[in-house]
Amino acid sequence: MTSKPTQVHAFNQDDALGHHDAVGLAEQLQTGKTSATELVQAAYKRLEQVDPELHATVCLQEESALTQAKLYDELGNFRAFQGIPSLLKDNLDLLGLPTRHGSAALPAKPKKTNSAVAQQLIDTGLVFLGKTKLPEFGLTATTEYSQAEPAHNPWHTGHSTGGSSGGSAALVAAGVVPIAHANDGGGSIRIPAACCGLIGLKPSRGRLVMNEMAKSLPINIVSDGVVTRSVRDTAAFFALAEEHYKNPTLPPLGHITTPGRKRLKIGMFTQKVSGHATDAACVEAVHKAAALCESLGHEVREIQIPIGEQFADDFLLYWGMLAASISHLGKWAVDRDMNTGKLEPLTYGLAGHFTRNLWKFPFTMRRLYQFEAEYATAFNDLDVLLSPTLGQPAPPLGHLTLDLPFDEARHRLVNFASFTAAQNVAGAPAISLPMHHTEEGIPVGVHFAAAMGHEFRLIELALELEQAQPFKMLA
Template identity: 50%
Template sequence: MSRVHAFTDDALAADDAVELARRVAAREVSPAELAAAAVARAERVDPELHAVAASYDRPRRGAAGVFTGVPTYLKDNVDAAGLPTQNGSAAYRAPVAARDGAVARQLLSTGVTVLGKSRLPEFGLNASTEFDGAEACRNPWDPGYSVGASSGGAAALVAAGVVPIAHANDGGGSIRIPAACAGLVGLKPSRGRLVDAESRRFMPINLVGEGVVTRTVRDTAAFFAAAERHHRDPRMPAIGMVTGPARRRLRVGLLLDSPTGATVDAETRAAVELTASLLEDAGHRVDSAEMPVSPGFVGDFLRYYALLADLVTTTGPLALDRSWNTARADGLTRGLRAHHRRSLHRMPATLRRLRAVAGTYASWLTKHDVVVSPVLAHTTPRLGHLAPTVPFDELIDRLIGYVSFTPLHNVAGTPAISLPMGLSVAGLPIGVQLSAAYGDERTLLELAYLLESAHPFPVVHENMVAATTEPAPPRKTR
């Protein structure tokens, strides 16, 4: 195993975003020095990681804010003035955006310095940042492995130490999956918590939540508190600034069975059970939980994802650029388009069932305050396992056997967070998911602080000996 990282004794050091902002405010370091260090780090490791989609000639400074001077990247599926929005696709040539989209404006409002854009698989449809005819984005923990998706470039840059925080978004697990693969904190917020990209208004059901990936819980907490000052949804309580665990004792559901029928591998299961034991040791009550949706949810979600792929390919010349050519889209996009067209007659019932999931989930959460589960059914695979060049039916089977626990929260519109709670025998991070009721990100952040303190998260430039996740001790029965 050969890890790839950029951590060194420069202006960035190994500091998180909160500490870098403090140093800027104290005039210990300048935003220009931080940006220059991050650019140098990217130049050093990106030839191997392939995580950067585009770069500004001169870094863009945001307004004064919580993260003034902290360098970052935007994901290449939102508009930022002066850069193209390529969406990871080779099917068209994106024009340079004339203005910032709503998501870029929200990120810049926190004070960050944007260096450029991070890579994603074509339209964020895959669970690995791989391409047909281009280099895959690689995992800093071992470049032979997937770094997840769709925010794979963002995760690689943060895990490798290029920047401490990067924009990400999540339409089926696209914050949580790469966070799990790269050993990061990744919170998918409630639907409507932050501003949406302009394209979301055309979705029959908006699956996508905007956020970030970070190396520390406090960076994620500080970002959401800052973003709420830019946009505040009155339909849910404010998160506010979360600074540590709460004292209240919670009912925790332990979920290990997936609606896809996928078997959770032993290392992932051990990480989840360890997390449950840590929560129980802290005084929370842990009981078993069952997935609140039927096995038919898998087919419904796949049909809806296929609908979204078909919308992209059909509207490409108008919505993206006249250079759009469906024949140049990758095999997964084209396969999903065909899948949707074969099942058009089933879409009305599919949408009706998916819209009912939010109510079903809310009823389920009357039994639990939070649920702990895997993020993924097995540890991150080697590159090629989920490549878009794999025959469509085989690739879908592999995705269903891997992405088993995240889509529920996109459909229900509820928050969920991935935390790095272990390392596999191969030395790769294992993510554990905590999920809560609509609007209750605060509880997830409070528990994340608790777990970060009880079980410090692995970092790529430390823990150089591969570690196993030890089986958790037997939990008390209540």
């Protein structure tokens, strides 16, 4: 028996935000039909309306945001995303607000500077209303806690938003802002995009300026980006971000506004690395997406999963290394005032998994270092890989809660977040598109991946698919 969906959103036609995406709002500003102040005020009113049910924010800066909006209004001559309200995930520093990484172990100390990525986003013109929830240090694929209120999915408030960028995804889906910051170390842009019915592009490694915490990783698996409700917003964001930082080792993207002409060779698979069965709704979503691609002239052929079962074990051990570093070295690596006694049970569980398997780590690292070249061979005769984004649709809250026994948590997490980690290790781009819904109305994401530096293929294809089958939003 399915539960009745409880949807929460703030869309209406009576305020300045309306149903517009970020590009649409930029056009409204440039033609004088609204002001940045009106947009920011409307976003705060929408937030006040829905956040008591979604619980997606951690701190706000209304005075600062309105000051920035008024400055843009006074300057006039709007360009880029100037004056568009947005939100920052709470694992990047924002001047005047604390950064707590979703953890009760960290103090609420205001930061004195903006992080490099936050500054790059600000340079595109986005006005940050405040910061959004994530699970502790982004170590899991749901935005839940053992001792605090989880973020709730606006499509069905009894279900997970996914993670780790779950707070951002919930508020974009609910219509509070059209675009919000997200980042991805194992799927954390794409997973919440899939759960909340959004577009989530994980870019190639190094596409945006380097995330400060990622600099210390032996393999940088973290990419920053955004979640949006339209492909054109995603394309516009990366074009604007490129104006402020362009990685010379990657082919430039530019502003992609139309589908590509080339008909693509697409390799489709639905098998999990773990070997467990993929949920029928996720399989159905992929087959429908494949049929749509074929109807548009693309060649789709079924392939075996191009990732070995060993990869899942290796990635989990690497993930455990991150948790162990936090639990053992947090006072030195994160914040001297960190109280490691307040860390989540899952963080300790992952750290313990690493400690028990420490002897395997050199072999794990050797295989992970080799994985980028191995992954690239999948594109010797293919342009794009097509798979589910997740092993199952957004589960009920509690299914992935952070105080489960570790073996059970590991089993559930691996079977849920089954398809996204490969691109983090390989450094390659991938995008989740909201192309299907369950009978309950819960979004189901479809995952397209490309070779390193080939975001353009994913954006062009996404634009084409969105035109052919407009994505369903909450309103």
